[in-house]
Amino acid sequence: MSHEAGALHGDFASLRPSWLGVPEDVNALVPDLWPANVERAAGTLHIGGLSVEKLAAEFGTPAYVFDEDDFRARCRAWTEAFEGADVFYAAKAFCSKAVLRAAAEEGLSVDVCTAGEIAVALAAGLDPARLGLHGNNKSLAELHQAVEIGIGRIVVDSLQEIERLDTIAGELGRRPMVMVRVNVGVEAHTHEYIATAHEDQKFGFSLADGDAYEAARRVAHADNLELLGLHSHIGSQIFDTAAFEVSAARVARLHAQLQTDLDITLAELDLGGGFGMAYTTQDDPQPPAVIAAALRRIVDRECAAASIDVPRLSIEPGRSIVGPSTFTLYEVGTVKPVTLSAGASRLYVSVDGGISDNIRTALYDATYSATLASRSSTATPALARVVGKHCESGDIVVKDEFLPADIAPGDLIAVPGTGAYCRSMGSNYNHVPRPPVVAVRNGEARVILARETVEDLLRLDLG
Ligand SMILES: *Cc1c(COP(=O)(O)O)cnc(C)c1O
Numbered sequence: 001m002s003h004e005a006g007a008l009h010g011d012f013a014s015l016r017p018s019w020l021g022v023p024e025d026v027n028a029l030v031p032d033l034w035p036a037n038v039e040r041a042a043g044t045l046h047i048g049g050l051s052v053e054k055l056a057a058e059f060g061t062p063a064y065v066f067d068e069d070d071f072r073a074r075c076r077a078w079t080e081a082f083e084g085a086d087v088f089y090a091a092k093a094f095c096s097k098a099v100l101r102a103a104a105e106e107g108l109s110v111d112v113c114t115a116g117e118i119a120v121a122l123a124a125g126l127d128p129a130r131l132g133l134h135g136n137n138k139s140l141a142e143l144h145q146a147v148e149i150g151i152g153r154i155v156v157d158s159l160q161e162i163e164r165l166d167t168i169a170g171e172l173g174r175r176p177m178v179m180v181r182v183n184v185g186v187e188a189h190t191h192e193y194i195a196t197a198h199e200d201q202k203f204g205f206s207l208a209d210g211d212a213y214e215a216a217r218r219v220a221h222a223d224n225l226e227l228l229g230l231h232s233h234i235g236s237q238i239f240d241t242a243a244f245e246v247s248a249a250r251v252a253r254l255h256a257q258l259q260t261d262l263d264i265t266l267a268e269l270d271l272g273g274g275f276g277m278a279y280t281t282q283d284d285p286q287p288p289a290v291i292a293a294a295l296r297r298i299v300d301r302e303c304a305a306a307s308i309d310v311p312r313l314s315i316e317p318g319r320s321i322v323g324p325s326t327f328t329l330y331e332v333g334t335v336k337p338v339t340l341s342a343g344a345s346r347l348y349v350s351v352d353g354g355i356s357d358n359i360r361t362a363l364y365d366a367t368y369s370a371t372l373a374s375r376s377s378t379a380t381p382a383l384a385r386v387v388g389k390h391c392e393s394g395d396i397v398v399k400d401e402f403l404p405a406d407i408a409p410g411d412l413i414a415v416p417g418t419g420a421y422c423r424s425m426g427s428n429y430n431h432v433p434r435p436p437v438v439a440v441r442n443g444e445a446r447v448i449l450a451r452e453t454v455e456d457l458l459r460l461d462l463g
Pocket of ligand 1: 090093134233236237272316317318319320420
């Protein structure tokens with residue numbers, strides 16, 4: 001049933017994006033957008049049987065609420081789909097000791113890209129041999145540490161870095177495993193990709209220019225480096241398997257060519273991460289098994305064509321594992337209808353967080369959804385915008401969503417899909433301390449990352 005916009009709900013047509021339908025039931029949860037153990041019971045949102053009111057009372061708002069079983073299930077979905085391959089959880093999406101440990105317990109390896117992320121992985125007790133180190137400008141100290149602790153693979157990104165790493169490895173008397181990051185010329189955006197000869201960005205060695213070939217040759221001939229294979233990562237929040245297929249074909253072809261030309265064996269091939277997740281009803285991610293089948297088919301085909309063995313594959317999902325596992329719980333502070341044209345108004349709902357706990361809407365024009373979490377409502381849906389408390393008009397959490405027209409101060413709002421690149425990109429803008437991460441497992445909640453305090457911030461301010 002579709003409502004005639006206008007009579008019932010005001011003139012939304014000119015304001016709402018075309019993908020956002022007027023909900024028949026404004027209390028209904030879109031299943032694909034929520035962690036597995038979230039449901040609405042007696043009107044209130046619950047996770048693992050715990051009501052959001054209870055969580056808010058105990059831990060305060062805003063808070064990231066993390067469904068640990070959902071996270072673990074997504075880890076397993078990727079390892080099962082990629083059986084015989086290695087799944088690296090990209091720690092930058094969300095990095096804490098508990099989460100890295102959970103990923104490791106589920107059989108995943110972990111990608112890190114700074115000394116800070118290495119420190120968390122080590123503090124979590126992870127085996128350095130199960131870590132991969134990335135980055136286009138790793139410091140000498142980071143490279144030194146990586147070699148010293150025996151990180152499983154270091155993905156090199158420049159000729160200077162190959163030299164530095166070779167020197168460091170020589171000094172330490174070690175022979176680290178190295179992958180060469182290839183820029184395959186596949187520019188992937190959400191919902192579309194462009195395959196070009198050159199991609200204009202900072203990461204990797206150009207395949208088209210022969211730079212990647214030369215880098216791999218240098219690593220293969222370096223005194224103290226072991227060339228494990230090639231690496232390609234084409235971007236993030238990508239839905240089009242064709243983009244992954246084209247990049248996999250290109251990097252697999254280079255892999256085959258290097259083996260033949262240099263008469264070496266490259267044991268592994270890393271196809272990166274970037275697999276999309278659902279933030280709103282617009283997004284329709286492919287299941288891991290579909291992605292795995294597509295990538296295997298391409299690599300098998302290229303290796304068969306070159307008559308070489310198929311290398312061991314690895315992938316590096318971050319967002320698609322941790323993103324859907326978390327929602328952010330906010331309390332509404334003010335509600336303000338803003339009339340934009342005759343009959344068309346938008347309800348600005350201000351919450352107690354914003355750009356400091358979720359910069360993605362402002363930074364990437366990302367879309368999110370939201371629901372009234374502390375109760376259900378029989379009010380008509382109103383076109384709303386969930387905004388934060390910061391001194392920026394761009395401080396928007398959810399740009400377009402229908403919320404019950406009676407939403408009021410004191411209500412709790414939940415925004416799903418905030419597990420990736422929200423806490424990890426969080427800031428202290430306006431001296432707002434960052435929210436805690438509360439993990440729920442087996443019906444029990446525990447804080448895995450504490451709420452920052454103003455005292456934490458003042459401690460760094462030396463006056
Ligand atoms: C960011 C990144 C990933 C993870 O990307 P997601 O979109 O979170 O899956 C994987 N590999 C590399 C090299 C990255 O930089």
